[in-house]
Amino acid sequence: MLRHQMDEPKRAYHFHQQKFKQKVWELKSGHWRKFLAEKGLDHAYCTYKLTRDQQVDKITPLRDSQGSLTSDVRTKASLLFHGTSLTQNSADLRDIPEQQPPSLPLDFPLVTKEEVKQMISSLPNRKAPGPDGIPNELIKIEETLLTPHLTCLFNLCLKQGRFPTLWKSSSTAIIRKAARDDYTDPNAYQPIALLNTLGKHIEKMINTRLNHWAHTSKVIHPGHVGGTPGRGIMDQPQVEGRKGSRGDVFRH
Numbered sequence: 307m308l309r310h311q312m313d314e315p316k317r318a319y320h321f322h323q324q325k326f327k328q329k330v331w332e333l334k335s336g337h338w339r340k341f342l343a344e345k346g347l348d349h350a351y352c353t354y355k356l357t358r359d360q361q362v363d364k365i366t367p368l369r370d371s372q373g374s375l376t377s378d379v380r381t382k383a384s385l386l387f388h389g390t391s392l393t394q395n396s397a398d399l400r401d402i403p404e405q406q407p408p409s410l411p412l413d414f415p416l417v418t419k420e421e422v423k424q425m426i427s428s429l430p431n432r433k434a435p436g437p438d439g440i441p442n443e444l445i446k447i448e449e450t451l452l453t454p455h456l457t458c459l460f461n462l463c464l465k466q467g468r469f470p471t472l473w474k475s476s477s478t479a480i481i482r483k484a485a486r487d488d489y490t491d492p493n494a495y496q497p498i499a500l501l502n503t504l505g506k507h508i509e510k511m512i513n514t515r516l517n518h519w520a521h522t523s524k525v526i527h528p529g530h531v532g533g534t535p536g537r538g539i540m541d542q543p544q545v546e547g548r549k550g551s552r553g554d555v556f557r558h
Contacts, residue, residue, distance in 0.1 A: 365386070367490060368491075369490040375490060385492040386492050386495055387497075413519075414515065416461045417460045417464065417511060422460070422511075425514075426445055426446055426453065426456075429442040429446060430442060431446075434479065434500050435503050436477050436501045436502040436505075437500075438502045438503055438504070445503070456504075460507075463508060469505070470505070472505075473502045473504060473508075476499045476500055476502070477499075478499055478500070479498045480498075482495055483496050521534075
């Protein structure tokens with residue numbers, strides 16, 4: 307009897323709690339639908355920003371060179387920068403000839419709308435944007451509207467030989483390296499530079515053209531595999547192996 311009397315308020319509590327949660331969800335959903343109806347596609351970027359997850363500081367306290375732990379954001383940023391971005395490495399360049407290879411003419415016509423459309427359609431999804439916060443998905447959704455404006459903008463950059471200062475900025479995301487014993491060590495983290503979206507797009511178009519020019523003009527040696535479309539570093543041992551089986555002489 308006593309247990310029954312205690313269970314009744316508990317069931318009533320859970321019942322009204324569920325009704326409260328359902329009502330809150332209905333009010334939020336209704337408000338969100340009203341917001342979308344009033345703003346429309348003209349404010350798609352604003353809508354996207356509202357749906358983004360809020361970033362939080364996930365970096366644990368870090369240990370400095372003196373062995374002291376710090377939670378100060380600026381100090382941790384300095385430790386991460388010096389611990390992950392600065393390396394002391396001297397390269398011996400004495401075996402590189404001083405003379406420069408002969409320059410070849412480079413035909414670089416203006417960007418066409420078809421090129422911009424092709425570039426937009428090839429953009430990968432779910433890529434973190436830089437400081438501008440513009441995701442690739444948004445540009446792909448508004449491809450028809452943005453194509454003529456981006457074409458004009460990119461051509462203006464090419465004509466003036468300028469790369470806007472705003473596009474040179476980046477955000478640095480810090481991720482943990484896997485299977486590290488001590489995450490108070492700044493070297494246990496990996497920095498990832500997130501560049502501004504439009505800057506990456508014009509760089510992608512220029513890179514595509516330069517790759518095509520370099521290979522059609524035979525500027526790059528046929529045996530080169532690094533940075534070559536369709537080829538990777540794992541192809542090099544096979545190429546060298548075939549040379550050795552034929553008795554070809556090659557220098558390292």
